[in-house]
Amino acid sequence: MSLSLPRARVIVPLLAALVLVAFAVWWLLLRAVAVPMATAQSGALPSQVHGPGTLQARVATTVAARINGRIVKLHADQGETVAADALLATLDTAETLNRQHSAKAAVTAALHQETAAEATVRHAQATLKLAEQDIARTRSLFKQGLVAKAELDKAVAAEATARGALASARATLKARQAEVARARAEIDVLDTQLGYAQVTAPFAGLIVRRYAEPGQTVSPGTPLFRLIDPSTLWVVMRVDESQSGAIKVGQPARIRLRTGAEVRGHVARIGLQSDTTTRELEVDVALDKAPQRYAIDEEALVAIRTGQAKGALFPASAVLRRGTQTGVLRVAGGRAVFTPIELGTVANGKAVATSGLKPGARIITRPTGIKPGTRVKPAKAPAR
Structure with missing residues (x-):
C-alpha cells in the first residue's frame, strides 16, 4: 500500500529525525571511546617534599671601607678566588699621614712640657723641704724665747705657700702627662687607620661582587666587595607547614638550579619560625x-627525600583533580568512574596511591576530556 503524498511528507522527516536521535544517543551514551589504559601495580616510590628556594652562602660577608679615602687600586675582581688576608684594595693615605705627622709633633711638644712640669715639681719639693726645716727650727727658737711670734708666723706661712706650690706643680705635671697620653693615643688611632688603608680578605673565598671602582672616594661602611665561602653553599627553601613534619636534618635532597645545573645535597637546618602569611x-x-657555575640568589627547586610511599603504582599522567579532590578515572563495567585517592608521591613519571586504589585496577592514563560515566574501551597500541 502506497502512502499518500501529504502523509509521506510528514512521516519521512519524522523517521529521519528519529534516526538522528538514535544516532546521537548511541554516540553519546552507547559508543565506547578508545582510551589508553594501564593496570595499577603494587609498588613503592621515594616520598619527597618539593619546594622553591634561593641559593645562598652560609659564610658570607661584605668587605667595606673603614676609613675615608680615595681608592688607589683594586687588587681583585668578582669571580676571583682569594686567600685569607689577601690584599683586595689600597686606599689613599696622604691625609692620614699628615695627621700622623701632626700627632707626632704634638707628642714631642707634650713631652717637653711634661719634662718642664717634672722639673717644677722637683723644685717645689725642694722648696717645701727647706720650708719644713725652717719652720721646725723657728718653733724651737720660739719655745726658747729667742725669736718673736711674728717670725714663727712667717715660717708657717712660707711652709704653707711651698706646700701649695708643690700641689699646683703636681697638678700641672698630671695635666701634661694626660696630654702626652692623648697625643700617643691619637698616633695609635692613626696607625690603625693606616692599616685600614690596606683592605684584606677576612677569610679565603670567592668574590661574587665588586661594588667600587678605582678613583672612587669612600667613607667608613662603603661596600667594596661581597665575599663568600663556596664550601658553605646552601639553598634557603620554603616548605609548607603541612609538609614540614616529614623533614629531618640529614635527609638527602636533589637540587635543580635555574641555570640548569643539578646537584645533590642534604637538609642542614630546619627553621623554627613560620611565616604568618604564607604558613x-x-x-x-x-x-x-x-x-x-652558579649565582648567589639564583632560584632553585629542591626535592627532599623523606622516605618511601607504598601502595598502588600507576602512570603519573593518570592523576586527575576535581575541585579539592585528587583521584583517577578507574574503569569499571566498561565505564569511567572517578575514584578519589590519597596520593603518596610522584617521581619519574610514576605515582603511588597510598589509599583509594587497589593493585590490579584498570585506570585511564590520559583522562583529559573524559567524563565520569563515559563508556570506554582500550585504545589499540600504535603500530611500530
Missing part, C-alpha cells in the same frame, strides 16, 4: 658539592 617555614639544604 611556610625555612629549610636550609646544603650542597654536597658546588656546581661549576
Whole structure:
C-alpha cells in the first residue's frame, strides 16, 4: 500500500529525525571511546617534599671601607678566588699621614712640657723641704724665747705657700702627662687607620661582587666587595607547614638550579619560625658539592627525600583533580568512574596511591576530556 503524498511528507522527516536521535544517543551514551589504559601495580616510590628556594652562602660577608679615602687600586675582581688576608684594595693615605705627622709633633711638644712640669715639681719639693726645716727650727727658737711670734708666723706661712706650690706643680705635671697620653693615643688611632688603608680578605673565598671602582672616594661602611665561602653553599627553601613534619636534618635532597645545573645535597637546618602569611617555614639544604657555575640568589627547586610511599603504582599522567579532590578515572563495567585517592608521591613519571586504589585496577592514563560515566574501551597500541 502506497502512502499518500501529504502523509509521506510528514512521516519521512519524522523517521529521519528519529534516526538522528538514535544516532546521537548511541554516540553519546552507547559508543565506547578508545582510551589508553594501564593496570595499577603494587609498588613503592621515594616520598619527597618539593619546594622553591634561593641559593645562598652560609659564610658570607661584605668587605667595606673603614676609613675615608680615595681608592688607589683594586687588587681583585668578582669571580676571583682569594686567600685569607689577601690584599683586595689600597686606599689613599696622604691625609692620614699628615695627621700622623701632626700627632707626632704634638707628642714631642707634650713631652717637653711634661719634662718642664717634672722639673717644677722637683723644685717645689725642694722648696717645701727647706720650708719644713725652717719652720721646725723657728718653733724651737720660739719655745726658747729667742725669736718673736711674728717670725714663727712667717715660717708657717712660707711652709704653707711651698706646700701649695708643690700641689699646683703636681697638678700641672698630671695635666701634661694626660696630654702626652692623648697625643700617643691619637698616633695609635692613626696607625690603625693606616692599616685600614690596606683592605684584606677576612677569610679565603670567592668574590661574587665588586661594588667600587678605582678613583672612587669612600667613607667608613662603603661596600667594596661581597665575599663568600663556596664550601658553605646552601639553598634557603620554603616548605609548607603541612609538609614540614616529614623533614629531618640529614635527609638527602636533589637540587635543580635555574641555570640548569643539578646537584645533590642534604637538609642542614630546619627553621623554627613560620611565616604568618604564607604558613611556610625555612629549610636550609646544603650542597654536597658546588656546581661549576652558579649565582648567589639564583632560584632553585629542591626535592627532599623523606622516605618511601607504598601502595598502588600507576602512570603519573593518570592523576586527575576535581575541585579539592585528587583521584583517577578507574574503569569499571566498561565505564569511567572517578575514584578519589590519597596520593603518596610522584617521581619519574610514576605515582603511588597510598589509599583509594587497589593493585590490579584498570585506570585511564590520559583522562583529559573524559567524563565520569563515559563508556570506554582500550585504545589499540600504535603500530611500530
